[in-house]
Amino acid sequence: MAAAIHAEGLVKTFGGVRALDGVDLDVPEGTVLGLLGPNGAGKTTTVRVLTTLLRPDSGRAMVAGIDVLAHPNEVRRSIGLSGQFAAVDEYLTGRENLRMVGRLYQMPSRAAKARADELLERFNLADAADRPAKTYSGGMRRRLDLAAALVVRPPVMFMDEPTTGLDPRNRQQLWEVIKELVAGGTTLLLTTQYLEEADHLAHDIAVVDHGRVIARGTSDQLKARTGGERVEVVVHDAELLPTAAEVMNGFAKAAATVETHTRRITAPVTGGAKLLAEVIRELDTRGIEIDDIGLRRPTLDDVFLSLTGHAADEAARPEEAAK
Numbered sequence: 171m172a173a174a175i176h177a178e179g180l181v182k183t184f185g186g187v188r189a190l191d192g193v194d195l196d197v198p199e200g201t202v203l204g205l206l207g208p209n210g211a212g213k214t215t216t217v218r219v220l221t222t223l224l225r226p227d228s229g230r231a232m233v234a235g236i237d238v239l240a241h242p243n244e245v246r247r248s249i250g251l252s253g254q255f256a257a258v259d260e261y262l263t264g265r266e267n268l269r270m271v272g273r274l275y276q277m278p279s280r281a282a283k284a285r286a287d288e289l290l291e292r293f294n295l296a297d298a299a300d301r302p303a304k305t306y307s308g309g310m311r312r313r314l315d316l317a318a319a320l321v322v323r324p325p326v327m328f329m330d331e332p333t334t335g336l337d338p339r340n341r342q343q344l345w346e347v348i349k350e351l352v353a354g355g356t357t358l359l360l361t362t363q364y365l366e367e368a369d370h371l372a373h374d375i376a377v378v379d380h381g382r383v384i385a386r387g388t389s390d391q392l393k394a395r396t397g398g399e400r401v402e403v404v405v406h407d408a409e410l411l412p413t414a415a416e417v418m419n420g421f422a423k424a425a426a427t428v429e430t431h432t433r434r435i436t437a438p439v440t441g442g443a444k445l446l447a448e449v450i451r452e453l454d455t456r457g458i459e460i461d462d463i464g465l466r467r468p469t470l471d472d473v474f475l476s477l478t479g480h481a482a483d484e485a486a487r488p489e490e491a492a493k
């Protein structure tokens with residue numbers, strides 16, 4: 171299958187900061203690549219290079235078969251971009267914003283109107299359609315920005331953290347819109363800090379950290395790599411933490427992590443509920459009282475911890491990025 175997006179050795183430095191340190195990517199036509207990484211990993215910089223907004227120091231990139239550095243204008247005609255920070259005209263209404271995009275792309279006026287109405291409906295903006303965008307809440311702006319990126323149905327789409335700052339209902343709706351878009355043949359590169367989002371939408375995930383792709387694969391492959399599942403135990407008595415950790419390490423695929431102040435031990439395991447029962451029995455045999463115990467799938471933090479040796483929350487938390 172032809173690659174709709176191809177990047178090779180992208181390097182970009184800002185002063186002393188190496189934002190991109192040799193990024194390689196391939197996104198086959200008609201698929202979704204999720205670029206997953208914490209704040210500062212280089213996601214936005216990658217998107218800006220691929221969408222012709224920023225020239226890399228070195229490396230090359232092709233989008234829709236066109237050389238990004240040699241023919242940026244042609245690339246721009248083949249792509250849609252929804253940025254991390256909403257780029258809507260504050261003084262126009264939601265409806266006017268969408269119609270304007272259609273007209274910019276030379277859609278016939280009737281078609282631009284119809285598409286605007288359809289998108290306003292899809293993104294729950296119909297009631298606010300005739301209010302200036304400056305009266306919109308943050309979530310509404312975000313939705314309008316995404317709608318604007320979808321006015322023309324480009325063969326290749328880029329979405330930079332499309333659902334950061336959206337409430338769960340709107341996030342769900344956007345996921346549905348994205349799925350339809352991809353079912354229609356669009357290739358999508360999507361950046362996110364949420365493993366769950368990559369899970370729902372991406373065929374392939376590339377994990378980025380410090381300007382490099384440090385792992386790639388399907389969501390299941392990445393989770394398997396991080397050790398399948400997690401058992402979490404909250405021990406009642408802090409003094410028994412070391413003993414409990416020893417028990418947990420007996421079941422774990424990799425070293426358990428101990429959080430002293432919450433008396434919580436987390437261990438990567440494979441084996442599901444049956445193993446959970448064994449852990450409970452063993453802790454009981456050793457006389458360790460527990461306040462809470464549970465089995466969960468790996469989170470983005472787990473993927474990061476296992477891939478990079480540092481937790482994702484050493485960077486800013488997602489909630490802070492949404493502000």
Ligand SMILES: Nc1ncnc2c1ncn2[C@@H]1O[C@H](COP(=O)(O)OP(=O)(O)O)[C@@H](O)[C@H]1O
Binds near residue numbers: 185189208211212
């Ligand atoms: N225009 C810029 N000037 C200086 N530093 C920048 C600029 N853009 C990005 N950076 C730095 O490059 C790194 C990667 O940033 P970015 O691509 O925005 O990460 P992400 O989108 O994954 O959060 C960060 O350390 C960031 O501070």
Ligand SMILES: [Mg+2]
Binds near residue numbers: 213214254
């Ligand atoms: Mg970013």
